[in-house]
Amino acid sequence: MTAQNNIAYQSDHDHSRCISSALQQAHEICKANGQRLTKIRELVLKLIWQSHKPLGAYDLLPSIAEAGFNSAPPTVYRALDFLQEQGLVHRLASLNAFIGCTHPGHCHQGYFLICSVCGTTAELESNAISQSIGDCAQQAGFTVEQQNVEILGRCPNCLQTDDTH
Amino acid sequence: MTAQNNIAYQSDHDHSRCISSALQQAHEICKANGQRLTKIRELVLKLIWQSHKPLGAYDLLPSIAEAGFNSAPPTVYRALDFLQEQGLVHRLASLNAFIGCTHPGHCHQGYFLICSVCGTTAELESNAISQSIGDCAQQAGFTVEQQNVEILGRCPNCLQTDDTH
DNA sequence: GATCGCAAAGTTATAATATAACGTTGCCTG
DNA sequence: CAGGCAACGTTATATTATAACTTTGCGATC
Numbered sequence: 001m002t003a004q005n006n007i008a009y010q011s012d013h014d015h016s017r018c019i020s021s022a023l024q025q026a027h028e029i030c031k032a033n034g035q036r037l038t039k040i041r042e043l044v045l046k047l048i049w050q051s052h053k054p055l056g057a058y059d060l061l062p063s064i065a066e067a068g069f070n071s072a073p074p075t076v077y078r079a080l081d082f083l084q085e086q087g088l089v090h091r092l093a094s095l096n097a098f099i100g101c102t103h104p105g106h107c108h109q110g111y112f113l114i115c116s117v118c119g120t121t122a123e124l125e126s127n128a129i130s131q132s133i134g135d136c137a138q139q140a141g142f143t144v145e146q147q148n149v150e151i152l153g154r155c156p157n158c159l160q161t162d163d164t165h
Numbered sequence: 166m167t168a169q170n171n172i173a174y175q176s177d178h179d180h181s182r183c184i185s186s187a188l189q190q191a192h193e194i195c196k197a198n199g200q201r202l203t204k205i206r207e208l209v210l211k212l213i214w215q216s217h218k219p220l221g222a223y224d225l226l227p228s229i230a231e232a233g234f235n236s237a238p239p240t241v242y243r244a245l246d247f248l249q250e251q252g253l254v255h256r257l258a259s260l261n262a263f264i265g266c267t268h269p270g271h272c273h274q275g276y277f278l279i280c281s282v283c284g285t286t287a288e289l290e291s292n293a294i295s296q297s298i299g300d301c302a303q304q305a306g307f308t309v310e311q312q313n314v315e316i317l318g319r320c321p322n323c324l325q326t327d328d329t330h
Numbered sequence: 331g332a333t334c335g336c337a338a339a340g341t342t343a344t345a346a347t348a349t350a351a352c353g354t355t356g357c358c359t360g
Numbered sequence: 361c362a363g364g365c366a367a368c369g370t371t372a373t374a375t376t377a378t379a380a381c382t383t384t385g386c387g388a389t390c
Contacts, residue, residue: 141321
C-alpha cells in the first residue's frame, strides 16, 4: 500500500491542487470547530493526501520520523483519530487504511470505490445509495448510525490496460 | 426472504433450528462442490452459529481447545477461510469478526445491519441497494468485484429499551 | 511576564488480529 | 498398499491498534 501514482481517474488532474485545497479546508474547519490543527496533524493529513490511494497508519511513520517527530504508533493514530473526528479523513475498514475526505465540511456519508489493481480510491456521495440503505434499514425497524460502504473493483484506467477482461 | 431477515430480532425465534439448518446446508454445499466439511470446519461453523452476533476468530479458540483440537490461530483462520470460500460465513471488516451466512448456496452480496448495542446482526439481500451501487459504479466507469456494506445502528429491540432516544 | 491548567505529544509496553513456513497425519486413489 | 495431496499441528512472527503514564507547551488569567 505504498505505491506512488497521483492520478485519480483522470490523468490530467492537478494533484498539487488537491493537497493544498485539502490543507486549506482543514485549517478552516478546525478553526470553525475551535480545534488545533497542530504540525503533526497537518503533516499526517498532507501525507494522507500524497495520493488517492489509501495508506496504512504504519506507512506514515517513516515520513513522520523524517520530519523530526516522534514516530511511535500512538503519534500517528492520535493524529488520524483527530482528523477522522473533524471529518478530514476516512478509515477504510476493509483495508485497514486511511484516505483523505474529498468533501469535508458537510455532514455526509462517504461511499468508496476502491480499485483492486492500482488502489486508487474515489469517494462518492449518492442519494440513491443512501436512500436504498435507509429504506432497507427502516423496513427492518433499524435506526442507522453509521454506514460503511466499500466497493472493490476495477477503475476505468485499469480496465483499459487489462486484457483478461 | 424478508421474514428471515427479521428472525434474528425476534425473541421467539427457534435458534436451534438456525444452527441445524445451517449445518445441513453446509454439508450439502460442500458435497456439491466436492469439498470436505471436516470436523474442525463443522465445529467452527457451529460455533459461529451459536448466536446472531459476529464473533472474532480468537473468540472461537477456547471452544476449539475444549473440543480437543489444536487451538493455535492458524487452525481457526484456516477453517474460517474455507467457510468463506464456500460462502458459508461472512467476514465483517468493520468488526474484524465473522458471522454465518443466512442464505448460502446462491450467488449473492450480503449487506449487514449491525446493532451497536447488542451486536445482533442481520444479513440483507436488497436489489435496491445492489442496483444503486451498480449505477454509481457504472457512472464512474468502475467495474464492481466485491461489495462491503456494513450498516451500524440500533435494532428494534434495543430501540425499545433505550430511553435516551 | 509569571503561573496554572489542560490538551497535545513523547515514551514504553502490550493487546488484538492475522499469516508465514515447515513438519506430520491421514484420506483417497490407482 | 504405496504414493500423492489436502488437511492439520506447531512454532514463530508480522501487522494493526491501544493502554498507561510522563513530559511538553500553548493560552488564559492574574
